[in-house]
Amino acid sequence: MIQANDEQAVIRQLQTMLRSIQIARGDVVTVPVDGIYDTATRDAVEQIQHENGLAVTGKVDLETYNLIYGMALEADFAASEPMPLYAFPKGRTLSAGEVSDLVILVQVILNALTDGYDDHPHFKLDGAYTDDIAAAIRRFQMRNGIPPTGDVDKATWNALVRNYNKYRDAGA
Incomplete structure (x- = not known):
C-alpha cells in the first residue's frame, strides 16, 4: 500500500496519475506532484474510491492502484494526439505509370x-x-x-x- 511514509518517487507517480484524471474530467486540479502523501492526494484517492464503489480508506491498495492506473491511461490516451503516418519513404519519387x-x-x-x-x-x-x-x-x-x-x-x-x-x- 502507498501511505505517507512510502518513497517519494512512487507517490509522485501516483500524484501524476491523479492529476491526469482530474484534468481529463475538467476538475479543479488539487493534487500537487511533490512526493508528499498529503491531504489533497488522500482526498483525490478517496474520491476515486467512493465513485467506483471501493472501500473509502484513502490508502492505495492494489485494487485502488489498478483502478487509478487504468483511469490515468484512459485520460492520457484521450488527451494525446493520434500517431502520425510517415508514409512517404525518404528518397522516393512517384511518377506516371507507377501503381502502388x-x-x-x-x-x-x-x-x-x-x-x-x-x-x-x-x-x-x-x-x-x-x-x-x-x-x-x-x-x-x-x-x-x-x-x-x-x-x-x-x-x-x-x-x-x-x-x-x-x-x-x-x-x-
Missing part, C-alpha cells in the same frame, strides 16, 4: 483537395499514377511554388500533406 499503395494516398489527398482547387475530377482509388494525376500534380506544384514536374517527390509530398492538414483542420 502510396499512389492511393496521393489520390486520397488530391480528392480531398478537389473542393478547394476544383481543377480536376475525383480520382478512382486504384493506386495507378495516371497522366491525369500527373497533370493535377503539375497544377498543384505550380500553385505551391514547386517546379511543375508532375512527379511527387519530397517537396511535393510535404506540400500535399500541408495543404491536406489545413483543409482537414478547417473542418472539412
